[in-house]
Amino acid sequence: xxxxxxxxxxxxxxxxxxxxxxxxxxxxxxxxxxxxxxxxxxxxxxxxxxxxxxxxxxxxxxxxxxxxxxxxxxxxxxxxxxxxxxxxxxxxxxxxxxxxxxxxxxxxxxxxxxxxxxxxxxxxxxxxxxxxxxxxxxxxxxxxxxxxxxxxxxxxxxxxxxxxxxxxxxxxxxxxxxxxxxxxxxxxxxxxxxxxxxxxxxxxxxxxxxxxxxxxxxxxxxxxxxxxxxxxxxxxxxxxxxxxxxxxxxxxxxxxxxxxxxxxxxxxxxxxxxxxxxxxxxxxxxxxxxxxxxxxxxxxxxxxxxxxxxxxxxxxxxxxxxxxxxxxxxxxxxxxxxxxxxxxxxxxxxxxxxxxxx
Numbered sequence: 001x002x003x004x005x006x007x008x009x010x011x012x013x014x015x016x017x018x019x020x021x022x023x024x025x026x027x028x029x030x031x032x033x034x035x036x037x038x039x040x041x042x043x044x045x046x047x048x049x050x051x052x053x054x055x056x057x058x059x060x061x062x063x064x065x066x067x068x069x070x071x072x073x074x075x076x077x078x079x080x081x082x083x084x085x086x087x088x089x090x091x092x093x094x095x096x097x098x099x100x101x102x103x104x105x106x107x108x109x110x111x112x113x114x115x116x117x118x119x120x121x122x123x124x125x126x127x128x129x130x131x132x133x134x135x136x137x138x139x140x141x142x143x144x145x146x147x148x149x150x151x152x153x154x155x156x157x158x159x160x161x162x163x164x165x166x167x168x169x170x171x172x173x174x175x176x177x178x179x180x181x182x183x184x185x186x187x188x189x190x191x192x193x194x195x196x197x198x199x200x201x202x203x204x205x206x207x208x209x210x211x212x213x214x215x216x217x218x219x220x221x222x223x224x225x226x227x228x229x230x231x232x233x234x235x236x237x238x239x240x241x242x243x244x245x246x247x248x249x250x251x252x253x254x255x256x257x258x259x260x261x262x263x264x265x266x267x268x269x270x271x272x273x274x275x276x277x278x279x280x281x282x283x284x285x286x287x288x289x290x291x292x293x294x295x296x297x298x299x300x301x302x303x304x305x306x307x308x309x310x311x312x313x314x315x316x317x318x319x320x321x322x323x324x325x326x327x328x329x330x331x332x333x334x335x336x337x338x339x340x341x342x343x344x345x346x347x348x349x350x351x352x353x354x355x356x357x358x
Contacts, residue, residue, distance in 0.1 A: 013056070014039065021090035024052050024097065036093070043085070043097060050085060051101070055094040063094055070096045073163035075138050080131030082151065082161040101159050106147035106211065115214035118238035122267050124150070125208050125244075127158035129264035132204065135163065136197045136260060143195060145203035146183040147210060182206075182216055186251050198253040201260060205248030212237055217249065226251075240270045 014026045014037075024041040027049075031038035036055035043050045055066065067087065074084045087096040104112070106124070116124075128150060135142060142149075142163055151159040185202035187193045209217045209227065213234050217227030229246060231237040244266055250256045257263050 013037075014054075019044070020052070020054070021088060021095060023086075024050070024095075026052075040100060041097070046085065049100045050097040051082075051099065052095060052097050058094065063089075066094055069163070072138070072140050076131075076135050076140060076163065078131050078134035080127045080158050080160060081134060081163070082159040084163075098161065099159065101151040101153050101161075103151055103153035106150045106152065106207065108148075109152060110147060110210065110214055115234060116211045118212070118236065118241050119271075121208055121211045122238065122241055122270055123156070124152070124158055124211065125204070125241075126264050126267040126271065128160060128204060128207070129260040129267065131158065131160045132197075132200055132260035133264060135160075136200070141195060141197065142200050142203070143188070144180070144183070145200055145207060146180050147207055150207065182218075185253070187253060196253060197259055198256045201248050201256050201263065202250075202253070204260070204263070205245050205256075208241075208245045209249065212241075212245070238270065241267070 014020060014029075016026055016028055018026045020026055020041070023045050024039075024043060027040045027042060029037050030040045030051065035058065036053060039052045039054065041050055041052040042048075058066065067089075070084060070087045074087070077083075082101065083099040085097045085099070087094075089095070109116075128145075132142065132145075140163065142160065144162055145160070149160065149162045151161055153159065183203050183206050185195075185199045187195060187199060206217060209230060212230040215233070226246075227249060229237075230242055231239070244257070244263055248256055248263065257266075
């Protein structure tokens with residue numbers, strides 16, 4: 001998580017160095033939300049740095065729900081889901097400690113580099129889908145997915161966080177609006193309507209759209225039935241990725257993909273086709289070169305043969321060939337345009353989060 005500057009320390013409930021809940025030494029605040037703060041802290045029991053989320057002053061029913069839901073989130077074990085280590089209450093506050101991710105959330109990343117190229121969006125989307133699929137397999141919905149809740153570490157690995165305000169599958173008919181209003185699915189705007197895995201997929205579509213275009217799909221049109229296609233706003237959008245995003249943004253949940261695993265498979269297929277294209281092109285190039293070499297060798301052999309025969313018949317006093325005579329035809333094994341591969345290979349490094357401004 002990237003540190004959040006705190007120009008006004010007045011009102012901060014903790015100070016660096018304070019030990020909270022007899023276990024966590026507070027280092028610095030790295031995030032602030034509507035119901036609490038996130039601190040970088042040292043876990044004195046596990047002896048590791050953690051992200052500690054402290055939730056202030058909630059009603060008893062809300063406290064019970066949050067505790068229950070964070071316990072559920074602890075059951076999700078997947079590389080793309082931020083691990084939850086501990087949960088409890090201290091000094092009238094709820095808290096839970098999480099894996100400390102050294103990197104940025106997608107919201108900060110967009111502000112820093114602008115929109116991302118399709119290949120990066122595919123990679124992020126595939127990882128997020130894998131994490132959501134793991135949560136859905138435990139019958140846990142996130143229902144609050146947004147760019148700020150998706151972290152990307154320095155190696156480009158994704159972590160979904162804030163499952164602490166998720167809801168379980170059987171209880172989806174009763175829900176409150178805990179997600180950011182801009183990332184609510186249509187069914188979340190209707191009190192009492194049932195939620196499903198496809199509710200999270202709608203939020204995923206919003207996130208991927210924003211990564212592709214650096215703008216929210218409804219930034220100008222409001223909650224329109226269908227946002228403009230990303231390719232009408234920015235160039236070089238992968239058409240298959242665009243189809244996935246637009247399907248996820250279908251107002252009717254029944255028109256969205258069936259599951260996060262289905263979207264992950266589609267995105268992986270796009271990745272595989274892109275990765276094999278250079279190999280196929282190289283193979284075709286080698287085949288063309290081989291054909292050219294064979295044709296050149298055959299032509300060289302014919303020319304040399306004609307030259308030898310001409311010299312034989314045109315030279316005076318040359319005896320007639322007999323059955324014991326031998327004609328030697330030199331055949332080159334190297335085409336005239338051969339190239340040594342030594343020293344030709346190039347290693348080109350790219351910034352993992354290079355911006356893509358066209």
